[in-house]
Amino acid sequence: MATTTHLHLPNPIPPRLHASPPARLRASASSLAHPSRLRLAAPRPRPRHGRRAMSVTVRSSLIDPDGGALVDLVAAPGRRAALRGEAEALPRVCLAPVDVEWAHVLAEGWASPLRGFMREHEYLQSLHFNCIRLPDGAGVVNMSLPIVLAIGDREKEEIGASPDVALQGPDGAVLAILRRVEIYPHNKEERIARTWGTTAPGLPYVDEAIAQAGNWLIGGDLEVIEPIKYNDGLDHYRLSPQQLRNEFDKRGADAVFAFQLRNPVHNGHALLMNDTRRRLLEMGFKNPILLLHPLGGFTKADDVPLPVRMEQHSKVLEDGVLDPETTIVSIFPSPMHYAGPTEVQWHAKARINAGANFYIVGRDPAGMGHPTEKRDLYNPDHGKKVLSMAPGLEKLNILPFKVAAYDTVAKQMAFFDPSRSKDFLFISGTKMRAFAKSGENPPDGFMCPGGWKVLVDYYNSLQTEEAAVATV
Amino acid sequence: MATTTHLHLPNPIPPRLHASPPARLRASASSLAHPSRLRLAAPRPRPRHGRRAMSVTVRSSLIDPDGGALVDLVAAPGRRAALRGEAEALPRVCLAPVDVEWAHVLAEGWASPLRGFMREHEYLQSLHFNCIRLPDGAGVVNMSLPIVLAIGDREKEEIGASPDVALQGPDGAVLAILRRVEIYPHNKEERIARTWGTTAPGLPYVDEAIAQAGNWLIGGDLEVIEPIKYNDGLDHYRLSPQQLRNEFDKRGADAVFAFQLRNPVHNGHALLMNDTRRRLLEMGFKNPILLLHPLGGFTKADDVPLPVRMEQHSKVLEDGVLDPETTIVSIFPSPMHYAGPTEVQWHAKARINAGANFYIVGRDPAGMGHPTEKRDLYNPDHGKKVLSMAPGLEKLNILPFKVAAYDTVAKQMAFFDPSRSKDFLFISGTKMRAFAKSGENPPDGFMCPGGWKVLVDYYNSLQTEEAAVATV
Numbered sequence: 001m002a003t004t005t006h007l008h009l010p011n012p013i014p015p016r017l018h019a020s021p022p023a024r025l026r027a028s029a030s031s032l033a034h035p036s037r038l039r040l041a042a043p044r045p046r047p048r049h050g051r052r053a054m055s056v057t058v059r060s061s062l063i064d065p066d067g068g069a070l071v072d073l074v075a076a077p078g079r080r081a082a083l084r085g086e087a088e089a090l091p092r093v094c095l096a097p098v099d100v101e102w103a104h105v106l107a108e109g110w111a112s113p114l115r116g117f118m119r120e121h122e123y124l125q126s127l128h129f130n131c132i133r134l135p136d137g138a139g140v141v142n143m144s145l146p147i148v149l150a151i152g153d154r155e156k157e158e159i160g161a162s163p164d165v166a167l168q169g170p171d172g173a174v175l176a177i178l179r180r181v182e183i184y185p186h187n188k189e190e191r192i193a194r195t196w197g198t199t200a201p202g203l204p205y206v207d208e209a210i211a212q213a214g215n216w217l218i219g220g221d222l223e224v225i226e227p228i229k230y231n232d233g234l235d236h237y238r239l240s241p242q243q244l245r246n247e248f249d250k251r252g253a254d255a256v257f258a259f260q261l262r263n264p265v266h267n268g269h270a271l272l273m274n275d276t277r278r279r280l281l282e283m284g285f286k287n288p289i290l291l292l293h294p295l296g297g298f299t300k301a302d303d304v305p306l307p308v309r310m311e312q313h314s315k316v317l318e319d320g321v322l323d324p325e326t327t328i329v330s331i332f333p334s335p336m337h338y339a340g341p342t343e344v345q346w347h348a349k350a351r352i353n354a355g356a357n358f359y360i361v362g363r364d365p366a367g368m369g370h371p372t373e374k375r376d377l378y379n380p381d382h383g384k385k386v387l388s389m390a391p392g393l394e395k396l397n398i399l400p401f402k403v404a405a406y407d408t409v410a411k412q413m414a415f416f417d418p419s420r421s422k423d424f425l426f427i428s429g430t431k432m433r434a435f436a437k438s439g440e441n442p443p444d445g446f447m448c449p450g451g452w453k454v455l456v457d458y459y460n461s462l463q464t465e466e467a468a469v470a471t472v
Numbered sequence: 473m474a475t476t477t478h479l480h481l482p483n484p485i486p487p488r489l490h491a492s493p494p495a496r497l498r499a500s501a502s503s504l505a506h507p508s509r510l511r512l513a514a515p516r517p518r519p520r521h522g523r524r525a526m527s528v529t530v531r532s533s534l535i536d537p538d539g540g541a542l543v544d545l546v547a548a549p550g551r552r553a554a555l556r557g558e559a560e561a562l563p564r565v566c567l568a569p570v571d572v573e574w575a576h577v578l579a580e581g582w583a584s585p586l587r588g589f590m591r592e593h594e595y596l597q598s599l600h601f602n603c604i605r606l607p608d609g610a611g612v613v614n615m616s617l618p619i620v621l622a623i624g625d626r627e628k629e630e631i632g633a634s635p636d637v638a639l640q641g642p643d644g645a646v647l648a649i650l651r652r653v654e655i656y657p658h659n660k661e662e663r664i665a666r667t668w669g670t671t672a673p674g675l676p677y678v679d680e681a682i683a684q685a686g687n688w689l690i691g692g693d694l695e696v697i698e699p700i701k702y703n704d705g706l707d708h709y710r711l712s713p714q715q716l717r718n719e720f721d722k723r724g725a726d727a728v729f730a731f732q733l734r735n736p737v738h739n740g741h742a743l744l745m746n747d748t749r750r751r752l753l754e755m756g757f758k759n760p761i762l763l764l765h766p767l768g769g770f771t772k773a774d775d776v777p778l779p780v781r782m783e784q785h786s787k788v789l790e791d792g793v794l795d796p797e798t799t800i801v802s803i804f805p806s807p808m809h810y811a812g813p814t815e816v817q818w819h820a821k822a823r824i825n826a827g828a829n830f831y832i833v834g835r836d837p838a839g840m841g842h843p844t845e846k847r848d849l850y851n852p853d854h855g856k857k858v859l860s861m862a863p864g865l866e867k868l869n870i871l872p873f874k875v876a877a878y879d880t881v882a883k884q885m886a887f888f889d890p891s892r893s894k895d896f897l898f899i900s901g902t903k904m905r906a907f908a909k910s911g912e913n914p915p916d917g918f919m920c921p922g923g924w925k926v927l928v929d930y931y932n933s934l935q936t937e938e939a940a941v942a943t944v
Contacts, residue, residue, distance in 0.1 A: 124854065125861050128813065130601055133861065140863070185851060190669035197662035199671045341600065379657060382596065389597050389605065391612065391863065 062245055062256065062355040063395060066141040067113025067134060070241055070353060073176075073222045074107050083225050087166035087174040091159045093151055093218065094168050095175065098209045100228065101297040101335045102147055103167065103176055107224040108240040110334065110350040113141060117149040119219030120184040127194045130345060131391040142392030144345035145337055146195065149178075150186050152214030159183065165218070174225065181220035186213065196339050197378070202371030204300035205337045234310055238296065239330040241354040247328055248355050253289040255280050257358035257399065258351040260365070262295045262303055262336060263429065264312045264455055266447045268404030268413035270321045276360060276399055277326065290327045291356055295347075297335030300368075304429070306331070308458045315450035340367045340378035341386035348393055358397045361387055412445040433459050534717055534728065534827040535867060538613040539585025539606060542713055542825060545648075546579050546696045555697050559638035559646040563631045565623055565690065566640050567647065570681040572700065573769040574619055575639065575648055576805045579696040580712040582822040585613060589621040591691030592656040599666045602817060603863040614864030616817035617809055618667065621650075622658050624686030631655065637690070646697065653692035658685065668811050669850070674843030676772035677809045706782055710768065711802040713826040719800055720827050725761040727752050729830035729871065730823040732837070734767045734775055734808060735901065736784045736927055738919045740876030740885035742793045748832060748871055749798065762799045763828055767819075769807030772840075776901070778803070780930045787922030812839045812850035813858035820865055830869045833859055884917040905931050 065071075075083055095103065105111055113134070118126065123146050125132045130144040149167075151159075159165055159181065167176040188210055193199050196206070229235050239247065248256050257276055261269065273290055280288035294313060296306050304312075310331070317324045334350065337343045343366035348359045364380035365387075371377070384400040387393065406425040407414035416424050427442060435442050436459035442452065537543075547555055567575065577583055585606070590598065595618050597604045602616040621639075623631075631637055631653065639648040660682055665671050668678070701707050711719065720728050729748055733741065745762055752760035766785060768778050776784075782803070789796045806822065809815045815838035820831045836852035837859075843849070856872040859865065878897040879886035888896050899914060907914050908931035914924065 121857070121861065124813075124858055128602055128858055129861070129863055131863070133863075187669075187851065189672075190850075193665035193669045193671060197659075197665045199665060200661075341596075378662075379659065385593070386596055386600055389593065389601070391601055391603070391605075 062248055062253070063352055063357040065109065065112045065241070065353045066349065066392070069112070070245075071109035071112040071115055072107075072242065073109075073115065074224045074227050077226075080225050083177060083223065084174060086164075087177055087225075090164055090166040090177065091155075091162050092166045092168050092174075093149070093155055093159075093178070095149075095170065096209065096213075097170055098205075098298050098335050099149055099167075100169055100175065101333055102149070103222065103224060104228040104333045105297075105350075106147065106222050107176075107228060108242070108333070110241055110332075110353055111143070111147055112241075112353045114143065114147060116178060116222035117219045118147055118217070119182040120217075122219065123148055123184070123217065127191065129391070130342065140392045142345050142349040142390055144342045144349070144390070145339065146191060148186075148217045148219070150210070150213035151183070151216050151218050153216070155214065156183055156216050156218075159218070165220075167222075175228065176222055176224040178218065178220040178222055181218050183216050183218050186215050186217045188213070188215075195337065195342055197342070198370070200370065200372045203338065204368075205298065205335065205339070208298055209335070232307065234296070234307065234331060237310060237329065237331040238333055239328075241350075244291065244328065244330060245355040248289055251289055251326075251328075252287050253355075255285040255288040255358060256291055256356040257288060257360060258291040258293055258348075258354070258356035259360045260293055260295065260332065260347045260351070262299055262309075264304055264309060264432075264447070264451065265292070265316045265321075266413065266427070266451075267321065267445055268406075270316065271404050271413050271415070272360065272362075272401045273322060276358070276401075280358070288326070288358075290322070291351065291354065292322065292327055292329045293332045293351065293354075294329075295336055296331035296333050299336045300338065302429075303336075304455070304458065308454060312451045312454040315454055316448055319448035319450045321448045321451075336366070338366060338368045338377075340364070341382045344383045344387050345390045345393065348387060348390075348396055348398070352393075352396055357395075358399055359387075360399045360401060362401055363403045406443050406446055408443070411443065433462075436460065437463060534720055534725070535824055535829040537581065537584045537713070537825045538821065538864070541584070542717075543581035543584040543587055544579075544714065545581075545587065545694045546699055549698075552697050555649060555695065556646060558636075559649055559697075562636055562638040562649065563627075563634050564638045564640050564646075565621070565627055565631075565650070567621075567642065568681065568685075569642055570677075570770050570807045571621055571639075572641055572647065573805055573807045574621070575694065575696060576700040577769075577822075578619065578694050579648075579700060580714070580805070582713055582804075582806065582825055583615070583619055584713075584825045586615065586619060588650060588694035589691045590619055590689070591654040592689075594691065595620055595656070595689065599663065601863070602814065612864045614817050614821040614862055616814045616821070616862070617811065618663060620658075620689045620691070622682070622685035623655070623688050623690050625688070627686065628655055628688050628690075631690070637692075639694075647700065648694055648696040650690065650692040650694055653690050655688050655690050658687050658689045660685075660687075667809065667814055669814070670842070672842065672844045675810065676840075677770065677807065677811070680770055681807070704779065706768070706779065706803060709782060709801065709803040710805055711800075713822075716763065716800065716802060717827040720761055723761055723800075724759050725827075727757040727760040727830060728763055728828040729760060729832060730763040730765055730820075730826070730828035731832045732765055732767065732804065732819045732823070734771055734781075736776055736781060736904070736919070736923065737764075737788045737793075738885065738899070738923075739793065739917060740878075742788065743876050743885050743887070744832065744834075744873045745794060745799075748830070748873075752830070760798070760830075762794070763823065763826065764794065764799055764801045765804045765823065765826075766801075767808055768803035768805050771808045772810065774901070775808075776927070776930065780926060784923045784926040787926055788920055791920035791922045793920045793923075808838070810838060810840045810849075812836070813854045816855045816859050817862045817865065820859055820862075820868055820870070824865075824868055829867075830871055831859075832871045832873060834873050835875045878915050878918055880915070883915065905934075908932065909935060 106114060106116060122132055126143045126146045131140040132143045133140050164177055164179045165181055166174045167178055169175045189199060192206055196203055259273055277288050294309055313329050316322055351359055361384045364376060365383035367376055367378045388398050402415045404413050405416045406427060407423055408425055409423045427446060432455060436456045578586060578588060594604055598615045598618045603612040604615045605612050636649055636651045637653055638646045639650055641647045661671060664678055668675055731745055749760050766781055785801055788794055823831055833856045836848060836850060837855035839848055839850045860870050874887040876885050877888045878899060879895055880897055881895045899918060904927060908928045
């Protein structure tokens with residue numbers, strides 16, 4: 001099923017068809033990096049209108065959400081008071097901040113067709129196969145991260161045989177009801193090993209959300225009482241998949257390419273985003289829209305915090321490095337697992353639900369250093385390889401890109417050329433921080449001045465904080 | 473594609489069609505344990521014969537091998553001398569005993585459609601998705617264990633840019649050639665974590681075949697020079713998938729149900745095998761054949777060795793506990809991983825290739841105790857659950873069974889009844905050994921006397937050995 005909007009009109013009108021790939025698309029697909037992987041959706045049939053049609057279904061031709069329909073688990077406003085009343089009588093489960101982020105993710109349909117925290121049959125499929133079978137032989141959808149809620153022995157006992165439980169946020173307010181619950185063992189070791197491919201101590205998400213969590217998982221159908229907000233001045237950036245789809249429609253997008261990031265945008269990123277747009281135009285798309293989609297949930301302590309990143313991204317658009325006309329900046333509310341090839345599938349899958357049909361993937365996506373050994377935790381090429389093989393992601397066009405670095409000869413960010421590797425400078429987060437600390441500017445052309453200033457201010461505030469801590 | 477045999481006959485004859493499920497099969501399927509899982513193959517179309525047909529394709533209706541055709545990697549006798557000559561000039565890789573077992577498995581097509589040790593794209597799919605995509609959108613086949621060959625730095629260097637390598641057995645003789653090789657990193661930690669769901673020290677297969685193995689994996693197309701034999705007096709039991717299919721055909725099997733085991737057969741096993749046959753007959757099959765299929769490759773030190781098990785199984789058939797007319801005993805040449813829900817998929821998938829369309833699965837298949845904690849390594853129910861969800865196994869009918877134990881009231885092995893659990897006695901391998909050691913017999917009806925005697929002799933020989941070691 002495609003996304004549909006019902007309009008009540010006096011007479012049938014021809015449907016607006018966005019994004020039907022131009023006829024010459026297939027022929028020119030080879031201009032992209034991995035042409036063999038390019039599977040562009042066949043043009044969708046135009047909807048048929050009966051003679052009696054007084055209401056017309058306008059079909060968007062954005063990519064279908066997983067499972068056919070976008071899940072929306074937020075209760076209608078008229079139901080909310082009743083739900084709060086009902087919750088009073090239910091056993092309660094307290095959510096940690098990361099659990100709230102997952103409830104948010106589920107509620108807005110990023111994990112469509114999932115309708116709540118996983119029951120065991122979903123958890124096992126996710127853990128073993130990174131995908132979940134749809135009913136009635138309708139294939140599989142990708143689902144690489146277990147989206148689960150842990151509870152302890154005491155909570156399990158309190159829930160007893162109650163079919164439903166109330167979920168309470170860290171501030172004590174009831175956020176949601178979980179219905180027809182199923183409680184099953186939380187084998188942390190197995191979950192961690194199969195998700196991360198290691199059980200080494202020091203995995204940020206494990207430390208934050210698993211190590212201290214309870215020994216049971218509780219799954220069920222989620223009903224969120226009202227949209228989840230953070231009141232951090234950034235909620236207007238948190239567009240739901242449906243809101244994004246509406247925006248892409250409004251702009252008349254005929255292709256949407258998503259860029260996931262959790263770091264400041266430098267000119268290397270901008271280079272590849274602009275290059276992708278150029279290639280999509282060459283392929284015959286008339287209006288490719290970039291979804292610049294920073295991750296907004298839990299990140300590890302040494303990542304640049306979300307408010308700083310959002311300010312930095314704004315400057316990048318203000319400074320004209322990216323074109324605001326063809327770019328949508330929005331926050332992806334998921335927490336970060338740092339689970340490399342397993343997690344990058346989740347990052348891609350969630351963007352399908354938001355309407356993206358092209359996904360940009362770079363070196364070592366969702367990777368990090370091994371927590372106890374001096375090496376990358378994942379082979380940096382595995383992310384894009386696994387993504388190109390992942391069950392349920394066949395309809396998404398994967399755009400792998402060469403890594404960009406500072407070309408000291410051309411004095412600008414450029415795609416890395418291994419034949420003259422000594423001309424290139426890789427500027428890591430650590431190096432950026434060192435520049436800011438010493439008051440030195442990074443090389444010209446590394447980042448737009450407005451964006452760099454945001455980072456300098458942030459790193460300086462860190463030093464001030466550190467100094468303050470040191471003198472206490 | 474079904475298994476086909478080309479017969480040259482003067483005139484077309486009607487094909488022999490085994491195993492077309494009787495018409496009333498679907499209706500009566502509910503007599504089996506998990507009817508929702510039962511997906512019986514639709515009757516296959518009868519082959520069409522052209523008028524000019526002087527050669528007739530006789531189609532067996534045994535379940536299709538994965539990928540459509542059974543892989544056979546053993547060189548034709550006429551090629552063997554040339555291959556040996558060719559191998560002389562090639563770089564060599566030395567195989568450990570477990571590697572030889574995998575070469576055997578691959579050569580006979582147990583892992584069809586795999587044609588050799590995995591290249592990286594196969595390895596990654598196996599590790600992350602437990603299945604491998606077929607070309608041209610033809611779906612997936614299950615492939616839950618990485619079937620890989622490890623080499624060290626020195627071997628990698630010696631191979632250099634050679635496209636082909638010779639594989640040498642532990643006795644120094646060249647067994648096979650691996651062609652168009654690909655060498656890629658062997659990230660042991662990630663392989664172990666994703667395969668076993670733990671990285672705890674003490675996993676038997678890891679200790680035997682991974683811990684000391686090289687840091688590279690080498691994949692390629694395998695060509696085995698001649699059928700692999702062990703000369704242990706048991707080779708006649710080692711029927712290839714094709715030989716088994718021929719045998720099922722010869723016996724006119726219309727259903728084949730496989731029972732994987734690595735332990736002595738007691739009357740509880742016999743109960744469920746006989747019960748399965750009864751249920752298949754009730755479903756309308758006329759001639760269900762049991763494939764009693766003990767695993768013959770690497771097992772852990774405290775498992776009963778293969779020769780003892782084979783002797784014990786013979787006695788079970790001699791004593792009439794199982795019916796020799798409807799039972800085939802054969803050795804499955806795979807080594808054992810003890811990887812629980814991940815491994816049970818391999819056990820089931822390999823039996824599809826041998827023609828089995830029903831697979832019996834019990835409690836905690838391929839499981840063991842956690843190597844460092846006092847608990848089962850796997851949730852004992854996960855094996856059958858994961859098997860029922862596994863991609864690529866949809867065409868196999870999974871038959872989960874209740875665990876059997878000694879019913880002290882009825883004085884026989886019976887399906888465990890949790891409502892009177894205190895009446896049941898579970899007799900583990902450790903307990904059997906204690907019985908044998910003390911000269912005590914297990915309760916009447918636990919195992920046929922001939923089979924028990926084989927075990928008593930084995931356990932006594934162990935005691936003698938231990939005593940000898942202790943006095944040295």
